[in-house]
Amino acid sequence: MSEFDVVVLGGGAAGANAALAAASTGLNVALFDENPSAGGQVYRAPIDGPGAGIDAGSSADQQAGDALRRELAASTVTTFFAHPVWAVTGEYRVDATGPHGPVHCSARALIVASGTTERVVPFEGWTTPGVIGLAAATILLKSQGMLPGRSTLVAGCGPLLAAVAAKTIEGGGKVEAIADLAGTADWARTVPALLARPDLLWQGAKWWRTIRRAGTPRLARHMIVRVEPAGERLRATLAPCEAAGHPIDGKQTTVLVDCVAVGHGLTPSTEITRLLRARHVYSRTAGGWVAVADQDGRTSRPLLYVAGDGAGIAGAAAAATHGVLAGLACALDLGASNPSRLKRRAELARKAHRQAARFGHAMAKLMALRTGHVDSIAPDTIVCRCEDVTRAEIDAACEAGAQEVNQLKAWTRCGMGPCQGRTCGDVAGELLMRRVGAASRESVGCFSARTPLRPVEVEALTGEFTYDDIPIPKAAPL
Missing domain, CATH: 1.10.10.1100 (BFD-like [2Fe-2S]-binding domain)
Structure with a gap:
């Protein structure tokens, strides 16, 4: 079993930056991620080879991801990519499977940067083939270089609506409509936070310019009520809705498409911190259940840290700076040398995080679970x-x-x-x-996390063997 000072779980913006920050202080750091390379959802690396039909090489996200991967490759961080973690114990032992068999390691401290899970509020026909999540659509577009469909309905809430629609149009696909749960006034309330991030404001403006030029209608305060097969295509029925997400009487709209890409926000992935019995609270505006942590990611459990959106949805830019904070906090708690210098670095990172998180928190409120939507x-x-x-x-x-x-x-x-x-x-x-009729989500609790954290094949743990390899004890004497 390999031993490290710090193990980081998750190779997205938060995890990679946490690993780099901790390693820069001289700590022996390992990084695990189930993807073949670092970057996470936002900075995902495109596939190599003839399968990639949409060029994402010039995008800002792609450039940031490439820079992050180069920095990680040049660092002292030991990386375990394509290694899904299936178990973590209270002694910070990590068990994973990989291309060359199982991997086991232990650490003095653990940083969890497991990102988010996309939320889809169920509707009639949401399990129909051809209905996918907005996050899945971004993977197809960014990593696989594929369109979700020749014609697509984009529905749900949050900034991924514009991102997926614009990228689909740029790739040669058609977006029949954008059904947005939010209204124009909801978006207007995010303007002060957008002004704090002119780069993202400019990116959003470019997306909407692409959408408008394509003539794609945006149906504000609309939701999917039904998706049904129509031959080889899908028929989606949209209805107007109130601010809380409950459908209201009004003219319904029907669109015929090859694909429905839908997402109703993000929830923090907390199964590891819940498995380790860290304290959690429910915050609707932060995305759901979040690990209770200080501003640098320290949880209620000693030497267990959470970085990025696991501590509340705040976006990729904020996740990167929060990862730095968690890595530096871990180094300080483990007794790294020159603590005054690390504290100065942490203070600069906190300032950057506050600015970046302002935009992310505004988007998280826009994607918060709507009570009427669930009632429907x-x-x-x-x-x-x-x-x-x-x-x-x-x-x-x-x-x-x-x-x-x-x-x-x-x-x-x-x-x-x-x-x-x-x-x-x-x-x-x-x-x-x-x-x-409970007073809060805390009163009804959350699902207990269990090992294995991910489905794992028995063969991945046992390796190859035949029955002849199984030791058979001698029979006891009669």
């Missing part, structure tokens, strides 16, 4: 797609006396599938809270 889920709509648990089954469990989400899980199997509730957990918790 029809009884026969699947909420947990891993176990095919419907809204009606969740309501029945509540009527039968379920008061806490893990009780709901035991009675319905909601959250027991391969994703362990990452997809359905936020919505299931909201449904339970509203059904039983």
Whole structure:
């Protein structure tokens, strides 16, 4: 088993910068990520070879990602890419699988930078083939160089709407419409935060210019109520909605497309910090359950740190500076030399983080889970797609006396599938809270994290062997 001073879980903007900051102080650092290279969702590296049909090489995100990967390659950080982590213990032992077999290591301190999970509030037909998340669409566009479809409906809320639509149009695809849960007034309230980031304001303006030139309509305060197959295509029905997300009477719009790309915000990925029993709270405006941490990422558990959006949705730029803060805090707590210099670096990073996070927090509020949106889920709509648990089954469990989400899980199997509730957990918790009349999401709890954190093949842990390799003890004497 390899031993390190610090292990960082996650190679996105937060994790990579945390690893670099910690390594710059002389600590022995390891970085794990299930992707083949660093960058995470925003700075994802494109694939090599003939499969990439859309050129992303000149984008600002691509350039920032390339610079981050070069810096990481030139550092002393030991990297384990294409290594999904399936277990973490309280002694900060990390178990992962990789191309060459299982990897086990231990560390004095652990930095969790596991990013986010996309939230999709269920609607009729959301599990139909051809319906994908906005985050999945960005992976196709950025990494695979592929269009989501020849014609696409982009729906949901947040800045990914414009990003996906503009990139699809630039790649030669057609966006039939953008259905935005937010209204014009909602976006207007984000202007002060946008002014603090003129680079992002300019990027957004370029996206919308591309969208307008293509003649793509934006339907403000509209939501998907139904998606159904129509031959080889999809028919999506859109309805106007109120600010809370509940559909209202009005003219419905129908669009015929090859793909529906939909996303209703992001939730922090907290399964590792929950597994390690760090304290968490629920914050609707921060994306959901978040690990309680100080401004530098220190959690309630000694030498356990959280970096980036796991401490609350704040965006890629803020995640990068928060990663630096977590790496420096870890170095200080482990007794690194020249602490006064590290504290000066940390103060500069805090200032940069506050400025970057202002924009991210405004976007997070725009993507917050809407109560009316959850109320509108029809009884026969699947909420947990891993176990095919419907809204009606969740309501029945509540009527039968379920008061806490893990009780709901035991009675319905909601959250027991391969994703362990990452997809359905936020919505299931909201449904339970509203059904039983609880005062807060804390009162109904969150799903308990379990090992393995990700589905893992037994072969990946055992290696190749035959029955002849299995030792058989001699039979006991009669």
